[in-house]
Amino acid sequence: MRLRKLQLLFYLFFILTVSFIKAQDPNWETYYEKSGFLETPRYEQTVEFCQRLADYSPVVHYTNFGVSPQGRLLPLLIVDKDGHFTPGKSSKTVLLIESGIHPGEPDGKDAVLMLIRDIVVYKKYNDLLENITILFIPVFNVDGHERFGPYNRINQNGPKEMGWRTTAQNLNLNRDFVKADAPEMQAWLKLFNEWKPHFFIDCHSTDGADYQYAITYMIETLGNMDNNLTHWLSDVYEPSVSKKMEESGFPIFPYVTFRQWHDIRSGLRTGAAPGMLSQGYCALLNRPGLLIETHMLKDYKTRVEGTYNMILFTMNILSKEGDKLKDLIDKADNYCASAEFRKEPFPLGFRISNTDSIMVDFKGVEYDISTSDLTGGSWFHYYPELPVTYSLPLFNKNIPSATTMLPEAYIIPAEWTEIIGRIKYHGITMYPVREKINIEIETYVFENPVWSIMPNEGHHTVNAEATPVIMKREFAAGSVIIPIDQPSARLIARMLEPKSNDSFLYWGFFNAIFEQKEYAETYVMEPLARKMLDNDETLRQEFEDAKQKNPDFFKQQWNILNWFYLRSDYRDHNKNVYPVGRIKDLSTLVY
Numbered sequence: 001m002r003l004r005k006l007q008l009l010f011y012l013f014f015i016l017t018v019s020f021i022k023a024q025d026p027n028w029e030t031y032y033e034k035s036g037f038l039e040t041p042r043y044e045q046t047v048e049f050c051q052r053l054a055d056y057s058p059v060v061h062y063t064n065f066g067v068s069p070q071g072r073l074l075p076l077l078i079v080d081k082d083g084h085f086t087p088g089k090s091s092k093t094v095l096l097i098e099s100g101i102h103p104g105e106p107d108g109k110d111a112v113l114m115l116i117r118d119i120v121v122y123k124k125y126n127d128l129l130e131n132i133t134i135l136f137i138p139v140f141n142v143d144g145h146e147r148f149g150p151y152n153r154i155n156q157n158g159p160k161e162m163g164w165r166t167t168a169q170n171l172n173l174n175r176d177f178v179k180a181d182a183p184e185m186q187a188w189l190k191l192f193n194e195w196k197p198h199f200f201i202d203c204h205s206t207d208g209a210d211y212q213y214a215i216t217y218m219i220e221t222l223g224n225m226d227n228n229l230t231h232w233l234s235d236v237y238e239p240s241v242s243k244k245m246e247e248s249g250f251p252i253f254p255y256v257t258f259r260q261w262h263d264i265r266s267g268l269r270t271g272a273a274p275g276m277l278s279q280g281y282c283a284l285l286n287r288p289g290l291l292i293e294t295h296m297l298k299d300y301k302t303r304v305e306g307t308y309n310m311i312l313f314t315m316n317i318l319s320k321e322g323d324k325l326k327d328l329i330d331k332a333d334n335y336c337a338s339a340e341f342r343k344e345p346f347p348l349g350f351r352i353s354n355t356d357s358i359m360v361d362f363k364g365v366e367y368d369i370s371t372s373d374l375t376g377g378s379w380f381h382y383y384p385e386l387p388v389t390y391s392l393p394l395f396n397k398n399i400p401s402a403t404t405m406l407p408e409a410y411i412i413p414a415e416w417t418e419i420i421g422r423i424k425y426h427g428i429t430m431y432p433v434r435e436k437i438n439i440e441i442e443t444y445v446f447e448n449p450v451w452s453i454m455p456n457e458g459h460h461t462v463n464a465e466a467t468p469v470i471m472k473r474e475f476a477a478g479s480v481i482i483p484i485d486q487p488s489a490r491l492i493a494r495m496l497e498p499k500s501n502d503s504f505l506y507w508g509f510f511n512a513i514f515e516q517k518e519y520a521e522t523y524v525m526e527p528l529a530r531k532m533l534d535n536d537e538t539l540r541q542e543f544e545d546a547k548q549k550n551p552d553f554f555k556q557q558w559n560i561l562n563w564f565y566l567r568s569d570y571r572d573h574n575k576n577v578y579p580v581g582r583i584k585d586l587s588t589l590v591y
Contacts, residue, residue: 028121032110032159037301040106040159043072043146046138049113050077057120059129061085065137066187069168072142074187079116079134087194090133093322096197097311100139101173101204101278103163104153107294108203109138111307125312131319135195141184143168155207158300174202175457177281178495178502179509180425193427198326199288199318202278203307206255206293209262210382212363214298215245215306218255218291220283222272222398223350224490226332232325233288237317244313250306251363255293256394262380264364267357267393272350275494275502284490286332288325290314297384333487342408342484346493347400348500357393364390402499406484407582410496411441414478416579419504423495428488433479433591438472441581444498445469449514449576459508466498466578473581481583481591496580505578513579516562518572525561532564539567 030049031041041049047062054062059081064073084090099108116136118124139145147164156162166172167182176185206216221234245252260266273280279289292310294303318325335341366386372379412420414433423430449464482492498505520528533540546563547554554560565571583589 028117030110030113030117032304033114035160037304038158038160040110040162040300042148043139043142046109046113047073047075050075050138053077053116053120058083060116060120065191066184068143068184070143070146072146074140074142074184075138076191077116077134077136077138079120079129079136081129084133087196092131092133093199093318093326094133094135094195094197095199095201095315095318096135096137096192096195097201097203098137098140098278099203100137100141100145100163101202102165103139103141103145103147104156104165105203105205105294106139106145106159106162107205107300107303107307108201108292108311111203111304112136112311113138114304115308115311125315128315128319131322132315135191135197137188139163140188141167141173153205153296156205156296157298158303169458171457174204174278175276177278178275178491179457179459179504179507180422181458186425189425189427197287198322198329199290199314200278200282201290201292201311201314204291204293205296205303207296209258209264209380210297210365210367210384211264211295212365212384212387213251213253214295214302215250215252215310216255216293216295217252217310218270218273218279218293219288220273220279222270222396223347223400224272224280224398225283225288226286226328226335228328229286229288229332232321232328236321236324237288237314240317241310241313244316245306245309248309248313250309252310253362254396255291259395262378263369264362264367264390264392267395268360268362269352269395271352271396272398274349275491281491284494285488286329286336286490336487336489337485339485341489342406345400345403346406346490347403348494348497349401349502350398351401352395353397353399354395356397357395359391360394362390362392364388404493404497404499406489406493407442407584408485408586409481409483409583410492411439411475411479411481411581411583412496413579414476414480416510419509419580420480422504422509423482423492426488426491426495428482428492429486430480430482431591433475433477433481435477436474437479437589437591438474439581439583439589440470440472441583442468442470443473443581444578446498446514446576446578451508451511457507460511461506462508462511462514463506464498464514464576469577475581481586481589483586498578510579513574514576516566516572516575518570520561520565520568520570522557522561525565528568529561529564532568 031045050062054060061078063076065076066074078085080090097112144167145163148161150161152162152164171182176182180186219233221230254270256268256270258266275281275284279291282289292307366383366388368381370379444466446464446466449462451460451462494500494502
């Protein structure tokens with residue numbers, strides 16, 4: 001018996017010794033550390049380190065969540081103390097951390113690889129895993145990451161080489177969260193909706209002016225998220241993380257733009273994020289999203305260290321506040337699914353007030369402005385060796401740019417299959433219409449559509465004047481009804497209300513409704529136009545007014561006669577009419 005005890009003690013001593021040696025193995029240095037904090041690893045080296053972590057520790061699982069257009073797997077590390085590596089198993093606070101959505105800004109990748117290594121190998125901060133499950137995407141835009149080179153970020157101080165901003169399809173993933181053009185984004189949405197993380201962190205490096213802060217950040221506290229979650233962020237999270245960052249030597253400030261680009265003294269502006277951006281998208285789904293923006297002119301080591309600290313301190317807060325946060329999220333989800341949510345006007349977007357501001361201290365640097373003898377423009381010269389604290393107006397009051405009272409449901413015609421498919425990416429509940437129905441709906445008629453001259457993320461966006469109308473409309477079997485009483489109500493409204501700049505209409509998915517497909521020959525319209533004028537005095541006055549407002553247009557016969565055609569009974573009654581219907585009362589509808 002004594003011999004067996006000695007053997008057991010020796011075995012335990014051997015295991016502990018091997019573990020200690022393995023933990024101190026210099027091979028656990030990341031590529032970034034081995035480079036003297038000057039370089040970031042390529043895709044294959046990143047994946048290799050992730051796999052090593054998973055092979056080393058039973059609390060780490062390496063997998064992928066999709067495939068890029070060029071055939072690369074989208075890597076994912078899952079860290080859970082109890083080995084809960086599938087959605088719905090963990091009862092802990094689920095934290096999703098993302099890096100490499102813009103691969104030229106790889107700070108988060110190197111910071112979090114070190115942080116996970118420190119937790120699972122060196123056993124630092126191991127207590128955080130008691131209450132948190134970590135999902136980590138080290139590189140989201142994997143194809144852009146491998147467009148690697150030293151000249152991909154002209155404004156940035158390191159690393160030596162880095163990836164490219166956009167995907168292989170030249171799409172900016174951080175403009176794609178709602179419209180979901182990119183296969184990578186479609187995979188991300190599936191991951192997000194399977195796991196439903198409670199907190200999200202997106203790691204970036206910024207552009208803009210020079211100033212002292214190594215880290216600026218954005219969280220949604222300006223009106224586009226549930227009020228109780230907003231108060232938790234502004235009253236609990238922000239003060240705590242700001243204090244910790246200050247103590248660690250990394251004072252932080254909310255992400256801002258300057259009222260005049262590059263000119264700090266002109267004042268600061270900050271606004272609510274639209275749904276196309278990561279933190280704005282999460283806010284619409286009642287999840288706090290933290291945008292970390294390291295300052296591009298700081299050296300790479302400083303930026304990575306600042307990101308490391310910001311994420312570590314966020315995890316400390318989530319470890320203590322996770323249950324409270326989850327409770328607030330549940331209440332926000334339930335509120336969005338309730339009739340109470342529809343009783344208040346819903347904001348479809350925000351604009352920053354140009355008159356309301358507060359005075360803040362901003363840690364900037366001295367600078368002067370000269371006139372360029374090359375371009376004639378303003379040439380800014382910053383002096384980072386001369387720090388200065390400015391007292392500046394911060395314009396941070398956000399006002400709804402448009403509002404609407406939400407219906408009980410939306411209905412999308414069966415023929416708009418692409419829209420239905422894109423909404424499915426977001427995990428939104430919808431019900432197919434089994435048989436043809438003819439129902440009264442609210443919708444919009446558009447006038448004066450204007451498209452962007454240049455494409456924006458592959459789309460010519462459109463703005464148009466929208467007039468609400470009520471009409472009876474037939475919907476074929478296969479049309480879908482989307483009730484608003486679900487946790488994603490905010491997102492549904494932003495996607496389907498045309499006045500929203502997150503809407504599918506804005507992004508050009510309904511551009512075909514603005515096209516005239518039938519016409520009349522001039523010799524047919526000449527007599528009909530005269531008959532219409534003789535029979536309708538109001539139309540005659542409208543015609544005279546139109547000629548006064550746009551005389552050049554009415555100098556051409558075709559324009560004049562087509563003007564009458566578009567007001568005749570022969571016109572396309574669906575032209576400029578929004579196909580999506582708003583249903584005020586679902587109770588009388590059988591589907």
